[in-house]
Amino acid sequence: MGNKQPKTSSTELTDKQIALLKANTQYSEEEIRQWHAGFIRDCPSGRLDKKRFVDVYRQFYPSGKPDNYCKYAFTTFDTNHDGSVDFSEFLLAMTATSKGDLDDRLTVAFEMYDISNDGLIDLKELTMLLTAMYDLVGETDRTGDRDPKKRAAIIIQKLDVSGDKKLSKAEFIAGCKNDAVIRKLLAPNS
Known part of the structure; x- marks a missing residue:
């Protein structure tokens, strides 16, 4: 009482x-x-x-x-x-x-991309998020290097230090910090 x-x-x-x-x-x-x-x-x-x-x-x-994008952002x-x-x-x-500082903003981006919540971003997750980001901004040209799956594979290949074809939070943050083009694509507010 x-x-x-x-x-x-x-x-x-x-x-x-x-x-x-x-x-x-x-x-x-x-x-x-x-x-x-x-x-x-x-x-x-x-x-x-x-x-x-x-x-x-x-x-x-x-x-x-x-x-599509909001589905992932809302969950985050x-x-x-x-x-x-x-x-x-x-x-x-x-x-x-x-x-937030750059690490904080990249951590939020990582958490949004890690759809499975396993601490890693794989090709499927990154492809889904890139597709959602293209939809968000109205990007319709998805040919060549702009194909979400190709672009995701290129990003993972470039940032994946451990060679497991997945991105850990540390690999994601370090990769985005060291590559302005990837950072602009994956964490535009960073």
Whole structure:
């Protein structure tokens, strides 16, 4: 009876959340409150579902088809796997993909590409992600070196130091850091 905590709605920003977000992002309390106000304006329930997530990407890529890409990105953002992205997950993901240091941003990219969650990116996973990225930006020329499977094979061959035809997180990060062309393709915000 005495252990009941007052429930807060998912639209309220608590002092505890602000402290956590300040500690894990480079945002000030005022910036966090501004991000929160915008998030709640766009997602009055305090949760971003898959459909709305795709709609947001559609605004940024009007000539593309974001559905495939968003399937992978949404899974990466939804860290507690409850089928929606709350404000904390959203802001932490935004920070990691845009404000974090290069290693952090590449780690997020790696986690999105590692669809099987086995700590490795194989040819199939990389091909699926490259296809999704092409769809996102409206790239229709997929011939020659632009063929997603060929491009994935070339990238893996170039970055795979261990020779197992898969990329570990260390190989992915080192490869992207050392090759600006690959980094621009695989982690465009880095």
